[in-house]
Amino acid sequence: MSTPSSPTLLVTGASGQLGGAVVRHLLDTLKVPAERLIVTTRSPDGLADLAARGVTVRAADFDQPDSLVAAFAGADRLLLVSTDALMEPGKRLTQHRAAVQAAVDAGVKHVVYTSLPSADTSHVSFAPDHWGTEQALSASTLGWTILRNAWYFENLAYSVPGALTSGEWATAAGEGRIAYIARDDLARAAAAALASDSNENQVLTLTGEQAWSARDVASRVSALTGKPLAVLDITQEQLIGGLTAHGFPPVLADVFASFDAATAAGDLGAVTDDYARLTGQSPTTLDAWLQANVDLLTKAH
Numbered sequence: 415m416s417t418p419s420s421p422t423l424l425v426t427g428a429s430g431q432l433g434g435a436v437v438r439h440l441l442d443t444l445k446v447p448a449e450r451l452i453v454t455t456r457s458p459d460g461l462a463d464l465a466a467r468g469v470t471v472r473a474a475d476f477d478q479p480d481s482l483v484a485a486f487a488g489a490d491r492l493l494l495v496s497t498d499a500l501m502e503p504g505k506r507l508t509q510h511r512a513a514v515q516a517a518v519d520a521g522v523k524h525v526v527y528t529s530l531p532s533a534d535t536s537h538v539s540f541a542p543d544h545w546g547t548e549q550a551l552s553a554s555t556l557g558w559t560i561l562r563n564a565w566y567f568e569n570l571a572y573s574v575p576g577a578l579t580s581g582e583w584a585t586a587a588g589e590g591r592i593a594y595i596a597r598d599d600l601a602r603a604a605a606a607a608l609a610s611d612s613n614e615n616q617v618l619t620l621t622g623e624q625a626w627s628a629r630d631v632a633s634r635v636s637a638l639t640g641k642p643l644a645v646l647d648i649t650q651e652q653l654i655g656g657l658t659a660h661g662f663p664p665v666l667a668d669v670f671a672s673f674d675a676a677t678a679a680g681d682l683g684a685v686t687d688d689y690a691r692l693t694g695q696s697p698t699t700l701d702a703w704l705q706a707n708v709d710l711l712t713k714a715h
């Protein structure tokens with residue numbers, strides 16, 4: 415049974431890359447006893463290893479709102495990992511609102527949510543889903559911690575391998591900068607926020623210690639791999655045309671193009687020290703991340 419000093423913690427999306435890493439940090443870094451953890455996922459069979467460690471594994475799909483109250487029952491604090499439903503604009507907001515309502519109905523006291531920087535003003539096409547979820551939380555009776563997660567270093571694996579093959583990185587972001595942070599650092603931060611005993615409502619923007627332009631990243635990748643990598647400035651229209659020509663559905667081409675528009679506008683470039691204040695650690699640097707992940711950036715897709 416949970417007590418105020420040993421609350422029961424719940425992580426949604428626990429078979430995702432971020433959610434899975436959060437659970438590992440809760441168990442192995444923060445030494446939260448498995449008996450105090452509930453994890454939910456659409457695929458419980460995939461989490462048999464956690465069940466074997468004593469973690470309670472339950473099924474939860476935000477597209478099935480009626481099942482969520484039972485899935486969240488008994489949790490005191492809940493990490494709501496934003497879903498990856500990008501193909502239907504607005505769908506995520508419906509999913510997240512269902513999860514927030516279920517958390518209220520299940521008696522959860524505090525929700526931690528993974529949002530994005532400048533959720534209220536960002537040019538990222540799906541920012542309204544995150545801003546709407548933040549508003550649903552602040553309008554609810556729940557306590558909340560909003561983690562506005564900066565762009566993962568891991569996102570470089572979408573653009574850099576192809577750019578290295580052609581020797582050219584086409585971007586519509588100009589000299590705009592991104593305050594990249596490692597996904598595993600964000601998982602550590604989410605674990606810390608979930609396991610914290612603070613019920614204070616707060617918005618934290620979790621970033622690396624520096625922000626980088628495509629040219630900054632390209633020169634480092636080039637030096638590390640010994641391959642030439644030039645940055646080619648293109649327009650938004652050219653970017654969308656290129657993505658569509660490569661087989662991206664129009665809705666996804668618009669999503670990816672909006673990342674460059676947001677970068678150019680400065681939406682992803684702010685640097686904060688919220689990560690260090692939350693975790694007591696420094697975030698992984700660009701150079702360290704590149705060194706450790708050169709294989710990811712040079713692999714053929």
Ligand SMILES: NC(=O)c1ccc[n+]([C@@H]2O[C@H](COP(=O)([O-])OP(=O)(O)OC[C@H]3O[C@@H](n4cnc5c(N)ncnc54)[C@H](OP(=O)(O)O)[C@@H]3O)[C@@H](O)[C@H]2O)c1
Pocket residue numbers: 426427428429430431432433454455456457474475476477495496497498499509528563564565566569597
């Ligand atoms: N800041 C960034 O650069 C960045 C980059 C990529 C993604 N993101 C966001 O951060 C989230 C986690 O990232 P990730 O790397 O872990 O992505 P991922 O591995 O693709 O995980 C997707 C997550 O969405 C959950 N999900 C999908 N549909 C769901 C539904 N109907 N009900 C409940 N959960 C659902 C999945 O949970 P189960 O599979 O366990 O059910 C999983 O946790 C993403 O979903 C996205 O919102 C941020």
